[in-house]
Amino acid sequence: MRIEGIPASPGYAEGTLFNLDRPPAAYVAKASEAEEKAALKAAIGKAVSRLTSLVETADGDAPGILEFHIAMLEDVALSAPAFAALGSGEPADAAWRQALDAEIAGYEASDQDYFRARAADLRDIRDQVLRALSEDSETAAPPGSILYGSDIAPTRFLETDWSRGGGIALGAGSTASHVAMLARSRGVPMVVGLGAFADEPTGNALLDAEHGGIVLSPSPKEIEAFRQSSSSFAARQGQAQTFLAQPAATKAGTSVRVQVNIAYPSDVDGIDIATCDGVGLMRTEFLFGKALPDEETQYQAYRKVLEWAGEKPVTIRTIDAGGDKPIPDFTVEETNPFLGLRGIRLSLARSDIFRVQIRALLRAAAHGNLKVMFPMIARAEEHRQAAALFAEEEAALASRGVAHKLPPLGIMVEVPSVAIAPEAFADVAFFSIGSNDLTQYVMAAARDNAAVAHLNAVRHPAVMRLITSVAAFGREKGIPVSLCGDAGGDPAAIPALIEAGLRDLSVAPAQLAMAKAAIADVPV
Amino acid sequence: MSASAEATVLITHEVGLHARPSVKFTKLAKSFAAEVEVAVAANGPWFDAKSIVKVMAAKAPKGTVLHIRARGDGASNAVEALVGLVQRDFDEDADHARSA
Numbered sequence A: 001m002r003i004e005g006i007p008a009s010p011g012y013a014e015g016t017l018f019n020l021d022r023p024p025a026a027y028v029a030k031a032s033e034a035e036e037k038a039a040l041k042a043a044i045g046k047a048v049s050r051l052t053s054l055v056e057t058a059d060g061d062a063p064g065i066l067e068f069h070i071a072m073l074e075d076v077a078l079s080a081p082a083f084a085a086l087g088s089g090e091p092a093d094a095a096w097r098q099a100l101d102a103e104i105a106g107y108e109a110s111d112q113d114y115f116r117a118r119a120a121d122l123r124d125i126r127d128q129v130l131r132a133l134s135e136d137s138e139t140a141a142p143p144g145s146i147l148y149g150s151d152i153a154p155t156r157f158l159e160t161d162w163s164r165g166g167g168i169a170l171g172a173g174s175t176a177s178h179v180a181m182l183a184r185s186r187g188v189p190m191v192v193g194l195g196a197f198a199d200e201p202t203g204n205a206l207l208d209a210e211h212g213g214i215v216l217s218p219s220p221k222e223i224e225a226f227r228q229s230s231s232s233f234a235a236r237q238g239q240a241q242t243f244l245a246q247p248a249a250t251k252a253g254t255s256v257r258v259q260v261n262i263a264y265p266s267d268v269d270g271i272d273i274a275t276c277d278g279v280g281l282m283r284t285e286f287l288f289g290k291a292l293p294d295e296e297t298q299y300q301a302y303r304k305v306l307e308w309a310g311e312k313p314v315t316i317r318t319i320d321a322g323g324d325k326p327i328p329d330f331t332v333e334e335t336n337p338f339l340g341l342r343g344i345r346l347s348l349a350r351s352d353i354f355r356v357q358i359r360a361l362l363r364a365a366a367h368g369n370l371k372v373m374f375p376m377i378a379r380a381e382e383h384r385q386a387a388a389l390f391a392e393e394e395a396a397l398a399s400r401g402v403a404h405k406l407p408p409l410g411i412m413v414e415v416p417s418v419a420i421a422p423e424a425f426a427d428v429a430f431f432s433i434g435s436n437d438l439t440q441y442v443m444a445a446a447r448d449n450a451a452v453a454h455l456n457a458v459r460h461p462a463v464m465r466l467i468t469s470v471a472a473f474g475r476e477k478g479i480p481v482s483l484c485g486d487a488g489g490d491p492a493a494i495p496a497l498i499e500a501g502l503r504d505l506s507v508a509p510a511q512l513a514m515a516k517a518a519i520a521d522v523p524v
Numbered sequence B: 001m002s003a004s005a006e007a008t009v010l011i012t013h014e015v016g017l018h019a020r021p022s023v024k025f026t027k028l029a030k031s032f033a034a035e036v037e038v039a040v041a042a043n044g045p046w047f048d049a050k051s052i053v054k055v056m057a058a059k060a061p062k063g064t065v066l067h068i069r070a071r072g073d074g075a076s077n078a079v080e081a082l083v084g085l086v087q088r089d090f091d092e093d094a095d096h097a098r099s100a
Helices: A034-057 A061-073 A076-087 A092-108 A113-134 A154-159 A177-185 A220-244 A263-268 A293-307 A344-349 A352-369 A380-399 A415-419 A435-443 A448-454 A461-477 A496-498 A510-519 B018-032 B053-057 B075-087 B091-097
Strands: A001-005 A006-009 A013-017 A146-149 A167-170 A191-193 A205-207 A215-216 A257-262 A278-281 A313-317 A369-374 A409-413 A432-433 A481-483 A504-505 B005-011 B037-038 B065-071
Touching: A006 A167, A006 A177, A013 A167, A013 A220, A034 A061, A034 A076, A034 A092, A034 A113, A061 A113, A061 B018, A061 B053, A076 A092, A076 B053, A076 B091, A092 A113, A113 A215, A146 A205, A154 A177, A177 A191, A177 A510, A205 A220, A257 A263, A263 A293, A278 A293, A278 A504, A293 A352, A293 A369, A313 B065, A344 A352, A344 A380, A352 A369, A369 A380, A369 B018, A380 A409, A409 A415, A415 A435, A415 A461, A432 A461, A435 A461, A448 B053, A461 A481, A504 A510, B005 B075, B018 B053, B018 B075, B018 B091, B037 B075, B053 B065, B065 B075, B075 B091
Parallel strands: A013 A146, A146 A167, A167 A191, A257 A278, A257 A504, A278 A313, A313 A369, A369 A409, A409 A432, A432 A481, A481 A504
Antiparallel strands: A001 A215, A006 A191, A013 A205, A205 A215, B005 B065, B037 B065
């Protein structure tokens, strides 16, 4: 039986199904009270860090709820009865379950609806820790499994061993989720939007993340067809590898720059700089994950990438917080965050935090070929204000005799106002088209909503017309234009982007070879 | 030195001192060195205002007169700040107004 979904990271996986939503496995009691205590403490810590990472990707009401769970877990008053029970010889799982069940009963007994409803939160908290307790070996997915469930947490993805293949099949999920991004950069096949699975499927399955689908209980015939598609995909990928070491060029010999998108400084460790033309987008949100980073931390992170790239350009995007990327103590809670105080708007509103990043960038610029771009620019004034902050901080560094350099300051083209009327931006150093956000704003279709995924199409004529006109404006004014959205690495979208006049694409590192191969096929 | 302070405040927030409001309330309480307690009646029982588990257990819905008392360094500042937070509906309306 084949179920159709949406491909989130291309590839093929054949393997045993592993249920992400199944209840925690049995806990193996430890030999001593001290070990039980350590196990419970570690499990609570693990649950907290798991929730903390979920907060980073959650939107709407979810962060508020998760923060409540975190606050409860971090309160020693919650775990005290469990730790006391460990003293009388209970294993950690039973002690925790009893302590939480007692607490849950208190909520369930309330005569207030709102309060009774919190029992569900307590049960969730209870299970998070129980899962963490038993996870030691039992519930880690065996290597090569196809992980399926309604959704997957980033921590789960990061905890899984992908070295022997495997893939992800989600009932809900999103191609724009952080896990989808991680899957693409690691080359893990992933399909989302499969809908609820009728029965709990077991056994082997075939995940086709090139077209978007999963085959449950496959017949020998289906297995044979799948293996053919899979090896054809592998062959195409292998062929693409031969393009990797070459500079990209179309069939007509037009050269195209291909840079990489990175999210973490460590991403560059696995990339040979000779295979790309630089970093077209380095996100900086990762630095802001848990707490606001200081200048030195940021400086070291930027410097590492600049030194790796040598003379090749590294384009760092200033903090793009807000939207689907909330940051504690920085972003504000909003009912419509994609249209709210995010990107450069937030940075300008919180210039105290922005200035720290600016100083780190100015100092790092002395170590390589840095370019800096601002996200979510809607009006030229925002670029001028941000540039003025750079000038002020530069003057301050100069007066203190600190080594630094003022990098070229460009903008992301993702708010339609810029793409429609680029003439106001004739004095910016460069344009980088953020096709993900541009598409979602032009089509009024959220990136993280599977129900409107069909509208979120970069190749819609409205989006392509804007991209074409920005490329033409850049050529006319001598302003470099690149594109750093997912479309840049999508072999199906690449011909249209080249036709539209783009000659500079930035793609996920795992897509470098396929992108270059796709470019070589373009007749222009 | 054993400064102490006490005050009462009416909870006007729709869901009361629960979940998200209680996260804000306990976070603010924890920012003070003073020992801070809350109760839903003048004669107690008193709950540790820095523990979200205890504050939730106070079960204080909308319309409750919350009693707050503090002892130690910055006691009066702590009570004043917490009363302010409750009076401002835990800043939740402000958050919504901003995003509207």
